[in-house]
Amino acid sequence: MGLVEDFIQYIFPFISLILGLIKFKKLDRGMKILLVYLFYCVVSEIILRYYATVYRNNLFYYNIYPLLDFIIISAYISNIIELTSLKKWVRRVFIPFFVVAFSIYLFTQYDQLDKVTLPEFRSIGSFIIVISVLLYYYSLLVKRPYPNLFFNQHFIVSVGLIIYYAGTFMTWLFLETLFNTNLDLFSLFTSTIHIFLFLFIKYLTILIAILKAGYSKRLGNVGA
Amino acid sequence: MWELEGNDIFLVIIAGTAMFLLLVIALVIFVIFYQRKMYKQQLLLQEKENKYQKELMYSFVNGQEEERKRLAADLHDDIGAMLSTIKMNLNIASLQGNKEEQGELLKETRSFLDQTIQSVRRVSKNLLPVALEKHGLDTAIRELCERLSASGEIYVSYDFRVSESFPEKDSINIFRIVQELVNNALKHADAQNITIEIIDNENEFILCVSDDGVGFDLEHVDNPLNIEKGIGLANIEGRIKLLNGDWNIESAKNIGTKVKINIPKTQ
Numbered sequence: 104m105g106l107v108e109d110f111i112q113y114i115f116p117f118i119s120l121i122l123g124l125i126k127f128k129k130l131d132r133g134m135k136i137l138l139v140y141l142f143y144c145v146v147s148e149i150i151l152r153y154y155a156t157v158y159r160n161n162l163f164y165y166n167i168y169p170l171l172d173f174i175i176i177s178a179y180i181s182n183i184i185e186l187t188s189l190k191k192w193v194r195r196v197f198i199p200f201f202v203v204a205f206s207i208y209l210f211t212q213y214d215q216l217d218k219v220t221l222p223e224f225r226s227i228g229s230f231i232i233v234i235s236v237l238l239y240y241y242s243l244l245v246k247r248p249y250p251n252l253f254f255n256q257h258f259i260v261s262v263g264l265i266i267y268y269a270g271t272f273m274t275w276l277f278l279e280t281l282f283n284t285n286l287d288l289f290s291l292f293t294s295t296i297h298i299f300l301f302l303f304i305k306y307l308t309i310l311i312a313i314l315k316a317g318y319s320k321r322l323g324n325v326g327a
Numbered sequence: 328m329w330e331l332e333g334n335d336i337f338l339v340i341i342a343g344t345a346m347f348l349l350l351v352i353a354l355v356i357f358v359i360f361y362q363r364k365m366y367k368q369q370l371l372l373q374e375k376e377n378k379y380q381k382e383l384m385y386s387f388v389n390g391q392e393e394e395r396k397r398l399a400a401d402l403h404d405d406i407g408a409m410l411s412t413i414k415m416n417l418n419i420a421s422l423q424g425n426k427e428e429q430g431e432l433l434k435e436t437r438s439f440l441d442q443t444i445q446s447v448r449r450v451s452k453n454l455l456p457v458a459l460e461k462h463g464l465d466t467a468i469r470e471l472c473e474r475l476s477a478s479g480e481i482y483v484s485y486d487f488r489v490s491e492s493f494p495e496k497d498s499i500n501i502f503r504i505v506q507e508l509v510n511n512a513l514k515h516a517d518a519q520n521i522t523i524e525i526i527d528n529e530n531e532f533i534l535c536v537s538d539d540g541v542g543f544d545l546e547h548v549d550n551p552l553n554i555e556k557g558i559g560l561a562n563i564e565g566r567i568k569l570l571n572g573d574w575n576i577e578s579a580k581n582i583g584t585k586v587k588i589n590i591p592k593t594q
Contacts (some may be wrong), residue, residue, distance in 0.1 A: 233347075233351065237354065240354065240358045243362060244357060244358060244361060244362065244365070246367050248362055248363075248365035248366035249366060250364055250366050250370075251363070252358070252359050252362050252363075254358075262355055265351045265354075265355065266348065266352070269344075269347040269348055269350070269351040270344055270347065270348050271344075272343075272344070272347055273339070273340045273343035273344045273347065274340060274344070276340075277335075277336050277339065277340055277342075280336060281336060281340075284336070285336070285337075288336065288337055292340060
């Protein structure tokens with residue numbers, strides 16, 4: 104179990120990152136943003152593991168790393184959205200919102216950062232990412248029809264992202280309660296379901312998108 | 328964050344997550360199917376547009392060929408025959424010993440020459456009305472109406488009331504449309520009276536041509552580009568499309584036909 108867990112958490116994004124770097128020239132801007140995201144995920148997982156092993160407490164980094172996570176994903180979605188007005192909406196409203204919301208959290212709960220989990224920010228962030236992906240779908244519906252959406256690498260990634268963030272939204276919402284009341288359930292949701300299902304789906308769609316990069320340009324399915 | 332028991336939390340998270348996932352998966356499936364449907368519709372539309380453009384092009388080419396045929400017939404049957412007669416008369420006149428008879432022959436030849444000049448003018452006016460180039464659309468259509476009314480067989484009334492002048496590049500198309508509609512009324516409708524009206528409002532020019540002829544069955548012009556049903560209407564349709572306009576035909580058996588064409592001022 105631990106080996107598979109490690110593979111999904113560390114090796115899988117790392118392999119995707121390496122493959123992305125090999126195919127770097129064939130990637131469009133959106134895919135390059137995803138490479139930055141993968142790099143951030145790998146580094147964050149290593150830092151989290153390091154804190155957990157050495158200090159027995161990785162809550163501080165666990166609480167602050169979603170900010171960049173959401174910002175990078177929002178930047179990616181704003182890049183692939185096909186309507187300029189919606190792109191601007193994500194860039195000028197959602198990304199600043201993450202920064203402001205996170206700043207408020209830092210300001211109000213700075214002394215709690217290494218003591219409790221801060222699930223509200225994660226929940227709100229996940230919800231906003233889901234909304235952003237829905238905006239991307241809306242732009243797909245109104246902008247131009249594709250012969251087959253699965254030729255579009257960004258659509259594949261968007262499916263992974265919406266499943267991940269919609270699937271983990273409820274877990275983040277009850278994270279602190281779970282942590283305090285039932286550690287078995289906490290482990291079930293944050294490790295087993297989160298990693299084996301949602302994280303795997305997210306990384307898998309990103310890997311597929313990287314592998315497909317450069318092949319679907321002829322069909323005009325390269326997103327923005 | 329929430330005051331719930333362990334089992335309740337489990338249920339709430341599972342139910343909430345399942346609901347969210349079902350919702351987003353349903354949305355994803357909807358997007359996929361809707362996109363596919365849109366793509367198929369676009370293909371169909373593109374196919375129709377291509378077919379329409381092809382038919383339009385075909386009707387234009389055919390129109391040109393018809394025009395050439397008409398010109399060839401005019402040259403051969405009318406002017407050609409006249410010139411042959413003139414040549415023959417001149418040959419006879421050159422061999423004629425009797426001065427009086429020679430004079431008669433030359434007089435007759437001069438009359439033929441006048442007729443030939445008239446024919447050349449008629450053909451030339453049909454090709455490109457001089458009045459259109461020199462004095463504009465209003466005068467050209469007025470001249471056309473006067474010429475037709477002068478025969479006494481038909482009366483063509485004409486009204487031109489526009490607040491701003493037609494773009495020069497479009498005048499020839501408007502003129503041809505009027506010419507074709509009047510020709511149709513003469514050739515097919517057996518009309519006694521034709522009314523041509525050109526007016527405008529803030530946004531568009533409105534051209535209306537009506538006659539009191541036999542009318543026709545509108546079902547036969549559902550697709551005016553249908554080559555089998557003649558190219559006259561196809562040519563009109565083509566020219567209207569060039570002007571970004573649209574048209575509407577009203578016709579009743581033995582009452583007459585009214586064709587109304589709207590042409591936007593900003594194209």
